[in-house]
Amino acid sequence: xxxxxxxxxxxxxxxxxxxxxxxxxxxxxxxxxxxxxxxxxxxxxxxxxxxxxxxxxxxxxxxxxxxxxxxxxxxxxxxxxxxxxxxxxxxxxxxxxxxxxxxxxxxxxxxxxxxxxxxxxxxxxxxxxxxxxxxxxxxxxxxxxxxxxxxxxxxxxxxxxxxxxxxxxxxxxxxxxxxxxxxxxxxxxxxxxxxxxxxxxxxxxxxxxxxxxxxxxxxxxxxxxxxxxxxxxxxxxxxxxxxxxxxxxxxxxxxxxxxxxxxxxxxxxxxxxxxxxxxxxxxxxxxxxxxxxxxx
Numbered sequence: 001x002x003x004x005x006x007x008x009x010x011x012x013x014x015x016x017x018x019x020x021x022x023x024x025x026x027x028x029x030x031x032x033x034x035x036x037x038x039x040x041x042x043x044x045x046x047x048x049x050x051x052x053x054x055x056x057x058x059x060x061x062x063x064x065x066x067x068x069x070x071x072x073x074x075x076x077x078x079x080x081x082x083x084x085x086x087x088x089x090x091x092x093x094x095x096x097x098x099x100x101x102x103x104x105x106x107x108x109x110x111x112x113x114x115x116x117x118x119x120x121x122x123x124x125x126x127x128x129x130x131x132x133x134x135x136x137x138x139x140x141x142x143x144x145x146x147x148x149x150x151x152x153x154x155x156x157x158x159x160x161x162x163x164x165x166x167x168x169x170x171x172x173x174x175x176x177x178x179x180x181x182x183x184x185x186x187x188x189x190x191x192x193x194x195x196x197x198x199x200x201x202x203x204x205x206x207x208x209x210x211x212x213x214x215x216x217x218x219x220x221x222x223x224x225x226x227x228x229x230x231x232x233x234x235x236x237x238x239x240x241x242x243x244x245x246x247x248x249x250x251x252x253x254x255x256x257x258x259x260x261x262x263x264x265x266x267x268x269x270x271x272x273x274x275x276x277x278x279x280x281x282x283x284x285x286x287x288x289x290x291x292x293x294x295x296x
Contacts, residue, residue, distance in 0.1 A: 006176055007031060010092035012106065014045025014079075017123055018095035020151030023049045023056070025093075026076040027069075028180045033078050033085055042079040050074065054152040087113050091176070093145055095123040098248055103127065104135040111136035119169055121145035126196040126249050128256075129162035129189045139164030143173055146193065149240065159186045160193050191256035192249075200253050201261045203246060204268075206234035211267040217287050239278035239286030247272045 007030065011022040014036040022034040022045070036042045051057055056073060059065035065073075086092055092114060096102060103122065110120060119141045122132050133142035144160025157177045161170055170186065177184035187194045206220055215223070221233025238246045247269060253262035276290045277283035284290075 006090040006172070008033070008089045010035060010086040010089035011095060012036070012086075012092060012110075013095035013123075014042050015095070016149060017147060017151060019045035019048050019052075020054065020149070021093055021095055021123070021147055022077055023054075023073065024151050024180055026073045029076075031076050031078075033080055033089065035080050035083065035086060037081060039079075039081055042081070046074075046077070046079065049077065054150050083109055083113055086110070087115055087118075089114065089118055091119040091121055091173070093121045093123060095147075098125060098127070098245060100127050100131065103132055107132060107135040111138060117141070119143065119172065121173060123147055125245075126192040126200075126252060128191055129160045129165070133162050133164065140166040141169055143169055144189070144193065145173060145177075146195065148195075155181075155183045156195075157182045157184045158193055158195050159184045160189055161186055162189050192253050196249060197253065197262075200246075200250055203234045203238055204250055204262060204265060207238075207268050208265045210235075211265050217291060235287040239288075242278045242280050243268065243286065244272050244277045 009025045009030045010033050011018050011025070012035045014022070014034050018034065018036070022032045026032045034042060034045060036045065049055055056065065056070035060067050060070050080086070092110060094103065094106065094110075096106065103124065107120065114120065120136065120138065121143050122129065123145055124132065125146060129142065129144040130139075133139045136142060139162060142162055143165050144158070144162070146158035146160060148154035148156055159170065159173060159177070174184045174186070191197065192200060206224070209215060210217055210220060217235045221235050224230045224233040232240065247264050250262055250264040250268070254260075254264070271287070271290055274290070275284045276286060278286040
């Protein structure tokens with residue numbers, strides 16, 4: 001069967017990942033409806049699409065995009081706080097908080113609203129697709145589409161095939177990813193898939209080594225970049241992703257696998273409980289900020 005030709009794409013969530021996914025889809029010719037629970041969130045998402053670090057205005061100023069293309073991209077993005085507005089979407093990409101209950105409640109509602117042949121794709125970074133699909137009656141049309149931050153730049157999309165995901169849906173989402181100039185790689189379902197499972201053990205071990213006095217934050221970040229060629233060290237990366245997100249993922253991975261390498265060390269919990277969540281709104285700061293204060 002020929003893959004599905006998408007024209008209308010829904011994106012649920014207008015935060016860091018959501019607005020980036022919406023911007024990318026619109027750039028490559030898809031009409032997009034970006035949904036969130038409040039208009040203020042959508043307005044901020046649109047502002048980031050226009051004025052953000054990876055936004056359209058900077059792309060035009062740097063010569064990476066023509067002004068007419070930027071205008072067309074923005075014109076293809078509509079916003080909505082009403083889930084019913086997504087009912088005619090060919091595919092809906094979910095990019096909300098990494099919380100199974102929140103996602104599950106959303107998928108139950110979306111399943112009732114979305115047209116019968118519509119596809120649901122979750123941007124979850126680690127929750128099993130089989131579990132999320134169980135909240136719907138369309139397991140064959142449910143798939144993982146794990147983007148990376150920032151979505152506008154990062155090439156990889158980890159395509160997660162659930163136990164019921166049809167070959168038709170897999171092929172369609174793969175072709176969509178390629179059209180958006182991404183590199184899709186298919187993996188099978190499991191807690192953390194490949195990327196999160198791999199990186200979680202690396203991050204937690206780096207945190208434990210700092211906690212045990214092997215090396216400092218700055219030193220571990222520097223060695224990770226110089227020795228292994230990583231663009232960011234583990235502490236810089238976790239500040240970007242969000243320490244609360246890292247803690248949540250670690251707790252989920254440990255609960256699902258019972259393997260000690262995934263367990264969050266006390267130092268990570270201490271920072272999160274103290275309000276140091278990394279580079280996000282409302283945070284007191286990240287790893288470097290916290291230890292500047294502690295060492296005074």
